[in-house]
Amino acid sequence: MDKIIALTHQQRTAILRQLTVEQIKALSEFTRYAMLSRFHTRHYLSQTDWEFQGMVVDPWYQRSHDHSGENLYCDCGRRLKNQFILRSRTTGRQLSLGISHFQQHASIPAKVTREIQSGINEINLYMDSILLAYRAGQRFPQTMFQFVLDHQGFKNHEGTVLYQRCNLFSQVDLPLHRRDYEELKGLSARLKNGRQHRLTKEEINQLRAELATDWRQIDQQITMFNYLLRQNMITSQDIHRIKSNSVNYALQRRKTRFFIQNYKQMLNLTLTKARNQLTIKLRQLSFYLQVCQELPAAKIQCEQAEQVMIAHKTPTHDSHFYGIKEAKSLLKK
Known part of the structure; x- marks a missing residue:
């Protein structure tokens, strides 16, 4: 069993100061993804009037005077590291809150x-172990990861958290958590021994x-x-137009116009079709990333979207698609 070591605020801050901008962004995305996963699997708000809409993490929380305009706030005005977005099921009212004001x-x-706070604490301990490994001189096991990639060790497993975390941390040379490292090491060892694993029905369901x-x-x-676009005084009609353009962009140059509207539909698709739908959704996110890059209020959301693209090895090239130009022009009205 791994020995759990919690860093003090001063120790954590000292290590974070050694990291690059991109490394801090990667850690922030790891935190956000882990917390989102907990909300989705543990159904924290199922017995309340509120539904979880999303979460924003401020990667520069410790640098309150160094990133004007990027701070996150609770609706009460308190500055936040983790901002949770909730929406009332009955009234549609939306709240931006810190955990202490739920x-x-x-x-x-x-x-x-x-x-929820217990989950946050557990994720912080996980992150502390990564920071401790970094302070001890450990870095990302690039050679091992590349070997697994070259031998198609992640084939059919592109949707796993391990694969996405490796993509994210390999770009910024952050060490993996011990459990992730051992899982990658085990996968590498199986490939070296020539063992090819056939997916079981249970594994297929898990991947889906x-x-x-x-x-x-x-x-x-x-x-x-x-x-954020509505907050920027974009009309409902224009929002609808932007949404339509985002779908057209996502389906651009694809043979099918099939586009699911709810994540539950993914559970009834084959793995191949499920992967295709995820690819389409990533392209739709890319549309919004390109449109909102010059919107000051969306800076943190754009940074998080960029990290998602890296985690999925999805390029974010600027496009000359008409719908993107039209959406940008609506922002300038």
Whole structure:
């Protein structure tokens, strides 16, 4: 069993100061993804009037005076590291809250709040282990990862958290958590021994569920972009036009016009079709990333979208697609 070591605030800050901008962004995305996964699998708010719309992490929380305009705030005005977006099922009202104000502003039971806080603490311990490994001189096992890639070790497993985390951390040379490292090492050893694993029915179902979770999280990011556009005084008619253009862009040059509307539909698709739908959803996210890059209020969301693209090895080239130009012109009205 791994020995759990929690860093003090001063120790964590000292290590974070050694990291590059891109390394801090990667760690921030890891934190956000892990927390989103907990919300989706543990259904924290299922017995309340509120539904979870998304989460934003401020990677520069410790640098309050160095990134003017990028700070996150609770609706009460308090500056936040983790901002949770909630929407009322009955009224449609949307709240931006820190975890400490769930009960005060949304009447969410204290027990639920404690469960969420416990999850955050667990994720922080996981991140601390990565920071400790970095301080000890460990870096990303690039040679091992490249060997697994060259021998198609991730074939049919592109939707796994391990694959996405390796893509993310390999770009910035961050060490993996011990459990992730051992999993990658085991995969490498099996490939060296010439062992090819055939997916079982249970594994196929698990991969399909992971693809559905990815699709859902990307869809929530797109929802957040549309929310920011509404905050930027874009009319409902223009929002509808932008949404339509985003779908057309996502389906551009594809043989099929099949486009699912709900993550649950992913669970009834074959793995191949599920992967295709995730690819389409990533292209739709790319549309919003290109449109909102010059929107100051969307800077953190754009940075997070860029990290998602890296994790999925999806390029983010600027496009001359008419719908993108039209959406940008609507922002300048």
